[in-house]
Amino acid sequence: MADQIQRFIFDRADVRGEIAQLDAAYRQIIGRSEQSPAVQQLMGEGLVAAALLAATLKYPSALTLQLQSTGPLSLLLIQVGSDGTMRAMARTRGEVPANARLDEQASQGTLAITIEPEDGGERYQGIVDLSGGSLAAALEHYFAESEQLPTHVWLSADPERAAGLLLQRLPGPDGGPARDEDAWERAGQLAATVTGAELRELSADAVLHRLFHEEDIRLFEPSPLRFGCRCSRQRVADMLRSLGADELRETLAEQGQIQVHCDFCNEPYRFDAVDVEALCVDPTTRAAPSDTSH
Template sequence: MSDLHKFLFEGLPVRGVFVRLDDAWQEILRRRQAAGEGWAAPVSELMGEMAAAAVLMQANIKFNGALVMQIFGEGPVKVAVAEVQPDLSLRVTAKVMGDVAEDATLQALVNVGGRGRCAITLDPKDKLPGQQPYQGVVPLNASLTEGQPRLAGVLEHYMRQSEQLDTRLLLAADGQHAAGLLIQRLPAEGKGNLAGGQPMEAEEQLEHFNCIATLAGSVTREELLSLDVDTLLRRLFWQERVMRFEPQAPRFACTCSRDRVSAMIRALGQAEADSIIAEQGVIDVGCDFCGLHYRFDAVDAARLFMAPGDQPPVNPGVH
């Protein structure tokens, strides 16, 4: 299963979120394989880390809309996308062109020329008139470890900029699991934010956060991928009193539909649709996220451009 756990450190201005994606991540990989588009191991690891990070960030901000994380690259990975809805349903995809070395790093995958960037978009579910999605962009070189970018470090930099809160982020992924641990300093204004403690000075807040962040940073990749939340929290923070909230269940889900594809074909225009039908005999649109294909023959395509009153009844046995 896949689960997400939020927690607070009693008396300290620090909160945390842990996620491990098992069945959700395995379903994503299964669909890629079924579509004949399986990722090389380094790409799979990057996509798993992005999936875990996007779920953590969505759960942490309580945003009523989609959180979309995009990496635009200059290596074999041209673009990578992770999208998470408010109910923690998620989907990911990547456009890969060219060979990927077995030991390729993030630098080799997306930042060969040093101009790769990561964009976080918050797209409100119920937009007000004229309201636009919020987007923040950070260069992949914003955070370097041993001279190379690290996804977790890039996102830590983004959250310090956008939320003005110190953050520690640990990510890991393999062919079975994708996991992440987020530790964040809270503003200590009032007892509520301290889970029953007392307000404290900024220097003391930072000291407590740094201590918790250092403990979190001691977790290994193997521990992050294999340990359940009880064991992980006990092993890392055994000296602290941790307050836990009800777990949540992230899951794979795609928002594609035949209606959406129909709208896309209408946007192309009838002349373009007829041209594709004449050349290929059918309009075949595949979803990059889930691998489903939507096919429209000449009759289907013609029906899309008919006035509602002119459309013939649909035979339920056809589609």
């Protein structure tokens, strides 16, 4: 198994698809958090969902999938870059029930999908509810409402791997009728026979052969997916500086040092007394270089 996304199209029909599979990258991400198996499964589904969404974008963009609710799963946040780097975090209030509907795990929840073009173009956000009972159903609703594109999504995750399949009906050439009127329904019926274990354990080629061996399928070059966090000591320092000198010195006096863990990768950043004093210095008050010769 490889950490990658495989795009494909039906050569004689207006249908496209993607298979996203996560192996080592998924274990690396969930291994950095202390979450229950139920939450890890949701993180896995969210990671492949975000990868599938990002692969449908026309231009290089950063995509954020954010689920918020008043239920046991209060927050699920997934970020994927156009270079395939991804990270995830989750917050809970109480135990998240396993094998339950998503609208029970995240009651009164909403799913926000934010797209930020890397060229600085206009930011886009779409929001859907979780009434469909699963993350896959929420994504299908998102495409129907925001993109007006009929879409089927299948997601699966276990403690070792996560995978997903997306099928999408495209407009006919130049907006005309579809080249194969029955292809969309046929593709959906065939894809619906896939199991979660097959998605997770078979290669993308094997899954496509199992489902669509009687169709003319064209594969694109697979794109790698990997864990990558954007945290840094400088970013943490900037955050601490925004708290103000009084709060920083008070925290230092109480704890002896200030320690911050990244919510995504759990990397620790420690600041001792010397570091804190450096943060407390207003850069605008630092002495300018002397003109005196030595």
